[in-house]
């Protein structure tokens with residue numbers, strides 16, 4: 274049997290990982306500033322995470338949600354404390370798309386409405402509603418086409434006001450990433466998020482904060498939406514939540530009441546997933562990783578600003594993007610093949626940095642030195658990607 278070929282891949286076989294480094298089968302070491310797409314939050318194979326999962330595995334890995342699972346409550350309590358959203362309610366699932374799917378569905382159950390507002394360059398996942406709210410026609414199958422999603426320009430308060438004025442009574446929810454990830458690291462303005470909050474309140478719609486990529490401390494605050502000082506009705510979470518163990522969830526504001534059987538899952542919130550997620554929160558708290566994300570993120574952005582060829586350096590904490598001019602197009606590939614550094618990309622010509630929140634200053638310095646060297650080589654001798 275062959276694999277179903279859905280992505281272009283780099284021919285690298287990673288066999289070992291520790292902290293911010295990974296090693297391939299030839300023994301070559303790579304600095305990982307991509308984290309398998311913002312997933313590695315506390316560092317690869319963190320000893321506390323490994324221990325927690327191993328210990329849980331010896332006891333019980335899985336049972337379904339037909340029984341009480343005290344680890345879920347422990348996770349909810351810890352998440353409430355670390356995120357500062359203690360009054361919210363936790364529903365656990367398995368992936369970011371599933372979290373958003375449940376959030377959109379729950380909003381519709383709650384207010385009985387159908388329309389969703391989403392924004393240009395958004396990415397919310399591949400499942401049916403999540404993908405319908407994603408601004409990329411290539412991902413939307415004919416069966417997912419719907420008139421229920423209204424796309425508006427990102428950060429355009431006037432367009433948002435007009436849309437609510439025209440369709441207010443039909444709008445169930447507004448879904449927005451606090452910092453767009455796949456769309457190229459675009460920060461939602463604080464005033465825009467405040468406007469969403471006030472219009473949702475005025476018209477009885479729910480504010481869904483997609484925090485799958487920009488959440489879990491990556492921005493330096495637990496949710497990047499916190500920068501605007503607003504409380505969303507539902508926050509979706511995934512990626513960094515399990516540090517690579519598949520676990521996701523939504524947290525739901527106290528005014529939204531649960532009804533039996535509206536949401537459900539077989540695997541979501543299993544024992545092993547809870548153990549992994551608890552380990553992540555314990556390390557984030559113990560090692561003060563949100564503070565580290567602020568500090569190392571600032572160092573990186575300040576250093577990037579000193580490199581004249583790079584444009585539009587942006588981001589918060591350890592969610593950073595910058596534009597690369599046309600002539601430096603192969604930069605990301607060259608960083609990977611010549612310097613052994615993984616970074617992320619967004620089209621066209623955007624490099625994204627999504628490292629572990631435990632990234633050390635020495636790792637960041639290594640990246641900056643390597644980046645300068647590559648740019649210098651490319652400016653003097655054109656250096657096509659391998």
Ligand SMILES: Cc1ncc(COP(=O)(O)O)c(C=O)c1O
Nearest residue numbers: 368369370396397398454485486
């Ligand atoms: C903002 C955002 N939402 C949702 C998703 C979908 O998450 P998953 O791939 O876990 O389904 C992603 C994935 O990149 C994302 O960046």
